[in-house]
Amino acid sequence: RLCGLVAGHGYCVTGVKLCKVNTPWLTHVQLLRLRNPWGDGHEWRGAWSDDSEEWRLVPKEDKLRLRLQAADDGEFWMTFQAFKENFEEVYITSLNPHTLNKEALEHLYTLADVVTHVLHHPEEKRQQQQDKLTRRKLWEVVKYDGSWVRKVTAGGAPNDLRLFSSNPQYLLHLKEADDEAMEGGTCTVVISLTQKHRRVNNLPLLQVAVSVYQMEDGEAVTTPLHVSWFRLNRPLLLTKFVRTRTVTRRLHLPPGRYIIIPCTHSPDQEGDFLLRVFCQKSATMKEHDESPMLVDTHLEMGDKVDSRSTREESSSSCIQKDDFLAAAGEDGRMTAAILQNILNFLFSGELEFSLDLTRSLLAMMDRNFSGNVDFYEFDTLVCCLRRWMAVYKRKSEAETGLISGSVWGLGDALRELGYLLPRRLQALLVVRFGDQEGNISLRDFIMATCRISVML
Template identity: 35%
Template sequence: MEKATGGSQSIDRSLDTPEKFDNQDYQQLKQSCLSKRMRYIDDKFPPDTRSIGDGILKSSDMNKVVWVRPHKIVPNPSFVVDGITRFDFGQGIVGNCWFLASIGAVTLQEPILAQIIPKDQTFDEDYCGLFHFRFWRFGRWVDVVIDDKLPTIKGRLIFVHSKDPEEFWPALLEKAYAKVCGSYSDMNAGTPVEALVDFTGGVHVCVELSSPPPNLWELMSHARQSQSLMACAIPPGATSENTVLPNGLVNGHAYAVTGVKEIKIRGQLVKLVRLWNPWGKGEWKGDWSDKSRFWQMVSPQDRATCLDVIDDGEFWMTLEDFCKFYSDLNICCLCPDFLDGSSTCHWKTSFYEGRWVAGSTAGGCLNNSDSFWKNPQYRVKIDKLLDKCAVNQGENNMLVSLMQKPNKRNRRQVKNLYIGFSIFAVPDAGVEKFPASFFITNRPVAQTNKYVNAREVMKLVMLMPGEYLIVPSTYKPDETASFLLTIVSKAETHTK
């Protein structure tokens, strides 16, 4: 067990007892609506312009918006038609490709999908216009209630829409996440890892593809074999975002990674990555694209298994082209055992809530030698790896993540601080809190590469058995904010 100084505490992240978002109880609201024979209208996320938000619709178009229930759009709506897949939907007018790419990745993992979308939701028996979904938000699962009134213009959905007009799970899921974010416009722009973490309650590993690790292919292959989710993004570049390039890729756009496969061509093995565009259309036009000549040079079996010449947004490309055109790869998982390609040693995870308080526990970065010690301090003892886990003794054995918690409901109003953390080797001594002198004479054995104004920073480290101190901080001193620290360790960890 890890313990921490500085007022932090361990937290429970159980999916079995999710918090009621906005204090709305799904079962109570449903029973109330059924007993009164009325259809639910959510007063916490009302069907009006406030829930759409500013900046995504012109005022002239906003006046055309009509909120209607699915029964008013089609005669026989269904929550799900023939199962849930990434090919069910396409992106609407809000720039939430980061969110939809993450949904595309989630549809490949049924257990994770079942966490987000509770079963037995229909438009038939006991229907009262009420639905609910679950997301992991800053350390806790929350159950989010919505009504099924959806914004339309001229009878058509203006945000995410199903390719089958009778299927509504994508639009309702998007509405629930919009409620969590504050409005639909609060979903505009983001990174896939944010949604991946909110869908799983897991941890993530970020790989910079401009300088990929030598074992990138092994990492992706092991991640694909486990219940890990993968998504990536193309940088905006010199042109504006969402510009379709001559090669078919989209600037400033997020994609889901849906597969990896080695294919033999002319006696040579080629490493291929499969990607999916959340627009539901628009594909890569280079080597190994749907109409590439290379598909005629592989075995009929591989061609039948992999090639699908339909503009559904999904395509193959080589690992080299993947690293060339995409900026980063995010792998999100409940357990990072894919890092060493084995599930024989289960990594252990602990979560802690903490807070920097100006004038008290907000000491700033190490440049502030007189105040850095005031930051919350997490003391961790790492035991020697068990024999079954010690095969890769020199590999990374701990993942540390620092996530700052928002102080505002609306996502776009949140101003992230520059955050990071440092890890120090410490003597085996009963010190309650290390003073300023310790940090003047001791340098970190590991730390985040830089302080960034992101929701979350993380780092994989290799720490030998011993005692360590993890110190999360903001870059500047005297900045007040709450945070969530996640420690994932391959070895047994505890504190005296």
């Protein structure tokens, strides 16, 4: 920090200049303009810094063209020699390959010249290399934003395949080989995994990696892939787990289908990520996950079913129609307040129904938007509640009595009830209804299932 630079910190190169100087021993100096992303006073304090004496050697008109100003804005100039002495690594990047048009490539090449000292190369060699760059074919890019959510999609490394299979899965389809490839050739693929929002939230970087599996042509697989599939298939690629913002790998793969799995080193490590795949030929990528749907269930919401004639278990627990009508209003229907009292009586010792939960259940059954329920809607609701509670009891953990928000807890429970949800929606349910440990109480499970029933 004596020179003003922050150790281990990244700076952006925002400009380069071969600047004239008025000295008898030197006519030009190679300068780079850098910027500290912090945008504050952590700037270079050496030669050619904002207030250094060296700027007196530069003609006034040149300083105007450089827009030189002394301000604590994080931007400063330094010589190329000082740059080489103080920095160890240089990354030349772009937003995506589509930005690499001819003009962008010319700018990229000029920057590479300065960084790699190509200014001393002959002009004809420089032109040859520049022409080679501009002839490159633009790449195609597909990208997805995703998240690792505790108990749901943060499965960790493949040393535990059961947990690993819960990580986000992406299906990549490479349809044709590169133009330069021979018959039966390969596709050039660049996979990039970037951690998001870590610095802005003052969070340390996670140890992350990318795993790639190949799927056989015509292979029938589950969506998403289950642990049994991973036990029978080995990955084509598993990058090292590194604590860096971006992990990038370049591969040459034959046309076909591939599963890409971004993962953290340990389970239950939460974070957001950006997954990008660059290809020379067009490719498709999608989340390899279930689509939201309601499969054939034992009892559908809103069907006016007299459960006393179809389920002996339910009929013994439901009140009789005459008792219902006695408690209901003159129109033979129950409001939310009356329904709350009846449900608390029927499920005494199992669950206490709040007015908010009761209103949600009533809205689920109230298909004609009357604001209340009749006897058959009430009877159907009670049977559904008993079924939901039975599933919850089977899937809850013995130690806590709560259901886990994991794929094997909440996911299996919803699947048994006939609700197929992608894991990203399961993750939202855990965030909305789960506690700090990612577990869901019976009351919240009933509320979540009610919301799903209305949605589907």
